[in-house]
Amino acid sequence: MNLEVKIGETVLATPLVGASGLFGYGNEYEGLLDFTSFGAIVTKTVTLKPRQGNPPPRIVDVGVGIINSIGLENVGSSVFLGEVLPAVDIPCKLFVSIGGETPEEYRKIAGLFTGSGRVDALEVNVSCPNVARGGIAFGSDPESTYRVVEGVRVETALPVIVKIPPLVAGLEEVCRAACDAGADALTIANTYPAMAIDIDRARPVLGGVTGGLSGKAVKSISLALVWKAAGSVSVPVIGAGGIETADDAIEFILAGASAFQIGSVVLRDMGAPSTIVEGLRTYMQGKGYGNLPDFKGKAAGEEDTGGEE
Amino acid sequence: MTCCSIAKIVDNEQIRNGCYTMKLEVPSIAGGCTPGQFVLLRGLVAGWPYLRRPFSIYSSDGETKVDIVYKVVGRATSIMSGMDAGEEFDVVGPLGNGFTPDETCTHAVAVAGGIGIPPLAFFCQKYVDLYEHTTLVLGAATREELLVPVGLVVQGVKMATYTEDGSKGCRGTALDGLAGVIGETALEKDAVQVIACGPREMLSEVAHLCRERGVACQVSVEEIMACGIGACLSCAVPASAGGYLHACKDGPVFDSSEIDWERWLET
Ligand SMILES: Cc1cc2nc3c(=O)[nH]c(=O)nc-3n(C[C@H](O)[C@H](O)[C@H](O)COP(=O)(O)OP(=O)(O)OC[C@H]3O[C@@H](n4cnc5c(N)ncnc54)[C@H](O)[C@@H]3O)c2cc1C
Ligand SMILES: Cc1cc2nc3c(=O)[nH]c(=O)nc-3n(C[C@H](O)[C@H](O)[C@H](O)COP(=O)(O)O)c2cc1C
Ligand code: FES
Numbered sequence: 117m118n119l120e121v122k123i124g125e126t127v128l129a130t131p132l133v134g135a136s137g138l139f140g141y142g143n144e145y146e147g148l149l150d151f152t153s154f155g156a157i158v159t160k161t162v163t164l165k166p167r168q169g170n171p172p173p174r175i176v177d178v179g180v181g182i183i184n185s186i187g188l189e190n191v192g193s194s195v196f197l198g199e200v201l202p203a204v205d206i207p208c209k210l211f212v213s214i215g216g217e218t219p220e221e222y223r224k225i226a227g228l229f230t231g232s233g234r235v236d237a238l239e240v241n242v243s244c245p246n247v248a249r250g251g252i253a254f255g256s257d258p259e260s261t262y263r264v265v266e267g268v269r270v271e272t273a274l275p276v277i278v279k280i281p282p283l284v285a286g287l288e289e290v291c292r293a294a295c296d297a298g299a300d301a302l303t304i305a306n307t308y309p310a311m312a313i314d315i316d317r318a319r320p321v322l323g324g325v326t327g328g329l330s331g332k333a334v335k336s337i338s339l340a341l342v343w344k345a346a347g348s349v350s351v352p353v354i355g356a357g358g359i360e361t362a363d364d365a366i367e368f369i370l371a372g373a374s375a376f377q378i379g380s381v382v383l384r385d386m387g388a389p390s391t392i393v394e395g396l397r398t399y400m401q402g403k404g405y406g407n408l409p410d411f412k413g414k415a416a417g418e419e420d421t422g423g424e425e
Numbered sequence: 426m427t428c429c430s431i432a433k434i435v436d437n438e439q440i441r442n443g444c445y446t447m448k449l450e451v452p453s454i455a456g457g458c459t460p461g462q463f464v465l466l467r468g469l470v471a472g473w474p475y476l477r478r479p480f481s482i483y484s485s486d487g488e489t490k491v492d493i494v495y496k497v498v499g500r501a502t503s504i505m506s507g508m509d510a511g512e513e514f515d516v517v518g519p520l521g522n523g524f525t526p527d528e529t530c531t532h533a534v535a536v537a538g539g540i541g542i543p544p545l546a547f548f549c550q551k552y553v554d555l556y557e558h559t560t561l562v563l564g565a566a567t568r569e570e571l572l573v574p575v576g577l578v579v580q581g582v583k584m585a586t587y588t589e590d591g592s593k594g595c596r597g598t599a600l601d602g603l604a605g606v607i608g609e610t611a612l613e614k615d616a617v618q619v620i621a622c623g624p625r626e627m628l629s630e631v632a633h634l635c636r637e638r639g640v641a642c643q644v645s646v647e648e649i650m651a652c653g654i655g656a657c658l659s660c661a662v663p664a665s666a667g668g669y670l671h672a673c674k675d676g677p678v679f680d681s682s683e684i685d686w687e688r689w690l691e692t
Contacts (some may be wrong), residue, residue: 140656148429148517148654160658168668171692173649175659177476179500182651189658189669323692331475383476383651384467385515386429 117400118407119393121155121375123352124275124300126236128155128209128375130393131408132365135356135379136161136213136239136279137186141196142204149382153389155375156209159196161241163215164225166192171323176312181331181358182380183310185324188215188244193225201234209236211277214268215244219260223267230272237275240268242294243306255281255306258293269298277354279303282334282341288348301352303377304345308334308357331380334358339371346372346413360388362395372413427654428453432466432516435490437508443497444540444572445506452489454518458482460547461523461645461678464493465653466505466514474500477517479650479673481622483543484550494572496540520653521677524548524643530618531557534606536631538564538599538623542572544645544678545622549582556618560585560606564599564623568592599623600630607638614639621645621681629690632681642681648672663688 119130134157139145141159151157169189176183191200196212204210212235216222222240229235242255242264254260255278265278278294280287282305291302307328312321320326338357346353355368356377368376381388405411432451439445454464465477478501480493497503524544526533533556535545545561553559561579564587565571571586571593586594587602595602607617621631622645635642648660655674663685664670670683 138652138657144652144654144656148427166668169658169661171663171688172661172669173692174661175476175649175651175657177474177500179474182475184651184657184659186658189661380475383657386517 117397119396121352121408123237123277123354123375126209126275130155131369131375131396132389132393133211133354133375133377134158134382135377136241137184138379138382141200142206142210145386146206148386150390151206151208153393154208156211156236157206158211158213158239158377160190161188161213161215161244162190162193162196162225163188164193164221166190166195173321173323176321176327178312178329178333181329181333182383183312183322183327183329184307185322185327187324193228197228197232201232204234210234211237211239213239213241213279215241216264217244217247219254219263219267222264223271226268227271230274235274237277238268238272239277239279239303240265241279241306243279243281253281253284255290256284258286258289261290262293262297265294265297265299275300277301277303279306280345281306282308282337282357287341287344291345291349295349295351299351301354301374302345302349303354303356304342305338305357308337330357332358332360335360335364339367342368342373343371343416347416359392362392362399365392365396366399369408369412370415372416374408374412426457427518427520429515429517430454432464432514434508434510434512434514436510437505439506440494440572442569444494445497446483446492446494447505448490448492449514449516450490451516454482454516455485455487455489455491458485458491458519459523460551461544462519462521463677464491464516464518465520465650466516468501468504468508469513469515470504470508472504476651477515477653478502479520479647479653481544481645481677482519482547484547494540494543496572517653521673522675524620524645524678526552526555527618527641528555530616530641532612532617533559534562534603534617534619535560536562536564536599536603536619536621536623538627539570540572541621541623541645543622545620546579548620549579553579553581559583562587562599562602562606563594564588564602564627566590599627600634603631604634607634607640617641619643625690628681629686632684632686635681643678644681644684645678646672646676646684663692
């Protein structure tokens with residue numbers, strides 16, 4: 117059985133990808149996670165200059181998931197390139213998530229990381245606030261998405277994955293703009309705007325006031341977005357949001373995803389990556405699928421009446 | 426070494442209203458943990474919220490078992506209070522940096538406010554022989570809230586108890602207790618090492634007092650955590666050098682001068 121997935125020219129051993137922000141810069145879970153289950157890990161979003169991030173508390177447990185407002189804290193591109201990247205030692209691909217305040221910053225950072233040798237793909241986080249437009253995410257409209265991705269594309273021969281924020285009006289247009297600008301794949305989707313209020317103190321819980329919801333709660337919403345996006349672009353779609361079991365992952369593939377990311381679940385269960393990949397294998401075996409494309413997007417085709425028999 | 430395993434409850438006993446000690450069988454942690462380190466627990470029972478919860482290690486038999494002491498404050502801790510011997514947690518640990526004992530000091534003063542006692546009790550238990558004098562200052566609002574876990578009598582450790590209403594021990598706060606100990610003897614400031622754990626406001630006052638007196642002070646802090654290993658950047662603590670420290674990886678024990686208390690208290 118073959119679980120390989122191709123993103124641009126990069127081949128992943130499995131379709132399971134560690135989501136940005138949950139796995140540090142790559143090495144943090146050394147000795148704790150079974151990295152052989154992963155096709156790739158995406159780093160925390162790195163920006164040109166270091167960022168301090170938001171005041172605490174930065175995370176709140178809402179039972180069905182978590183809301184985070186880390187605020188893009190990261191070491192910045194030069195420490196990342198000089199100190200962090202050379203030490204990364206994991207037996208799977210490394211995708212670097214990049215962010216910026218202007219399209220120019222995205223372009224610059226893409227250039228910096230391209231020559232480094234250890235980076236297998238760039239994931240462009242277009243959920244970052246566009247400073248020139250009052251802080252609305254670049255990914256919330258097709259034009260700014262296009263401008264960011266176009267610049268990155270010019271600078272790099274690495275596969276370019278664009279990570280789309282959810283709940284944008286005209287998701288399909290944003291996805292198509294990213295592809296028109298040269299994206300090799302799309303990650304659908306980032307976290308969902310959310311908040312929690314402390315009813316005793318009558319104050320927002322998070323230091324950043326609002327944050328992004330992830331985990332179980334968002335799975336069905338992300339699944340619908342993946343379905344929508346996969347129907348409107350021809351590049352691979354990487355599903356993300358609330359995937360916690362093999363069945364969840366299979367749903368995303370049936371909806372049209374070529375690969376999928378997991379994030380929050382690892383905070384609960386470090387065994388999840390292996391369990392998911394094993395479960396995926398068992399499913400494929402049971403159905404007689406030898407490759408992922410055998411059932412990718414199948415939910416949009418004819419009903420499965422029980423395999424080949 | 427940090428690892429992820431299963432911890433089985435050996436015993437879960439109420440010490441006083443709302444506070445419990447729990448003995449866990451978890452050889453992977455018991456064998457190699459030091460005072461100040463913590464574990465992240467997720468109960469393998471229905472109804473557990475999303476994330477694991479952090480608890481300081483209160484004691485360890487060095488081989489198979491560790492104890493924690495916890496107070497019921499919300500969802501996870503109330504589920505824990507109803508768990509029985511034999512039930513299990515998914516556990517990660519030991520995590521974080523523990524206290525660094527300073528053998529050049531003759532006096533160690535451990536200052537515990539509220540539920541701050543577990544890591545300090547472990548410190549006293551393990552390092553009592555390194556100092557000529559070890560004092561554990563316990564503070565609480567009332568006698569009822571004073572947390573003295575059963576079996577907490579470490580030979581050679583002097584206990585000083587303070588309640589704000591005077592219902593047990595001396596009247597006053599743990600801070601008054603600390604001021605008393607530091608002030609009572611004609612000690613060289615270099616001879617004293619202070620370690621503290623408790624509410625953020627109390628830690629800030631302890632840090633302030635120690636800075637005034639020129640006494641070295643290490644604090645064990647709490648901030649909401651998720652991964653426990655420095656990967657998610659959730660557990661930010663304002664640093665005096667600017668930016669943030671991360672309680673799980675850089676701490677939870679810090680030299681009190683590393684923390685920007687003013688900024689942290691504002692959050
Ligand atoms: C390093 C470390 C060591 C700790 N050691 C102990 C210990 O030995 N004994 C003990 O009783 N408690 C300890 N705590 C605090 C303990 O983790 C929280 O009380 C617990 O997570 C609350 O979970 P809950 O689901 O019951 O509360 P929730 O329902 O989640 O929330 C109730 C309240 O608890 C607060 N809270 C939630 N999570 C945390 C957290 N991670 N840290 C601090 N406050 C939190 C919330 O802000 C809220 O006010 C420690 C915390 C840290 C960071
Ligand atoms: C603590 C935390 C930090 C995150 N940081 C980033 C980030 O830096 N960049 C990014 O693109 N997404 C970030 N995300 C979003 C995740 O990559 C992922 O898209 C999201 O969590 C949904 O997947 P999940 O439900 O499996 O966690 C973060 C999520 C969490 C919970
Ligand atoms: S809890 Fe994840 S970095 Fe500290």
